[in-house]
Amino acid sequence: MKSLYLHLCDHWVPVRGNQNTIFSLDKKSGKKCFMIGARELAIEWGDDQRYWRWIAEPNSRFDQVAQLLVVWWFHITMRIDTNMLSPKTRYAGYLVFRFNDYREGFHQPMESRVSLEGDWREEWPNVILDPREGEPQSTRERGDGWLEIEMGEFYNDNGEDGTLLCSLREVDDYNPKSGFTIEGIELRPKET
Numbered sequence: 001m002k003s004l005y006l007h008l009c010d011h012w013v014p015v016r017g018n019q020n021t022i023f024s025l026d027k028k029s030g031k032k033c034f035m036i037g038a039r040e041l042a043i044e045w046g047d048d049q050r051y052w053r054w055i056a057e058p059n060s061r062f063d064q065v066a067q068l069l070v071v072w073w074f075h076i077t078m079r080i081d082t083n084m085l086s087p088k089t090r091y092a093g094y095l096v097f098r099f100n101d102y103r104e105g106f107h108q109p110m111e112s113r114v115s116l117e118g119d120w121r122e123e124w125p126n127v128i129l130d131p132r133e134g135e136p137q138s139t140r141e142r143g144d145g146w147l148e149i150e151m152g153e154f155y156n157d158n159g160e161d162g163t164l165l166c167s168l169r170e171v172d173d174y175n176p177k178s179g180f181t182i183e184g185i186e187l188r189p190k191e192t
């Protein structure tokens with residue numbers, strides 16, 4: 001059992017044979033961590049080759065990642081059943097991405113949310129993926145060739161049936177956005 005536990009702490013494993021949803025265990029707490037690949041996300045215009053391109057990326061855990069060509073309306077959403085997550089656990093959702101050589105439009109605030117689907121009482125906090133010089137840096141390097149930014153937190157009380165929604169959107173600016181690649185969204189227990 002100990003070797004299985006250590007294996008699950010050090011390796012990502014597909015969920016029910018789905019290569020685009022993988023999980024591991026947090027070494028400190030033993031709680032479940034999930035990574036949902038870009039193919040499992042709802043990406044506005046994600047299937048339109050004029051705006052997004054699906055490419056193989058050697059540094060990715062997944063077969064394909066989504067590379068943004070250009071959009072004016074940016075909206076990415078992920079859903080996961082709360083009963084898959086560890087109960088009595090505070091999770092944080094992290095967008096896992098990188099910028100390409102040329103990027104545009106990501107220095108403006110975007111609205112971010114991690115909450116139960118249908119729970120619209122909370123406000124959407126703002127995040128900036130590409131801060132301008134002098135602004136606080138909320139994006140951090142992961143050490144695996146990707147960046148991440150925290151999208152928000154969610155407390156999974158009893159792990160009851162429900163749907164966790166993670167969303168990032170910028171729909172008011174109408175400035176072009178380009179030069180961005182998304183690997184997926186990671187959910188992991190947040191230290192308290």
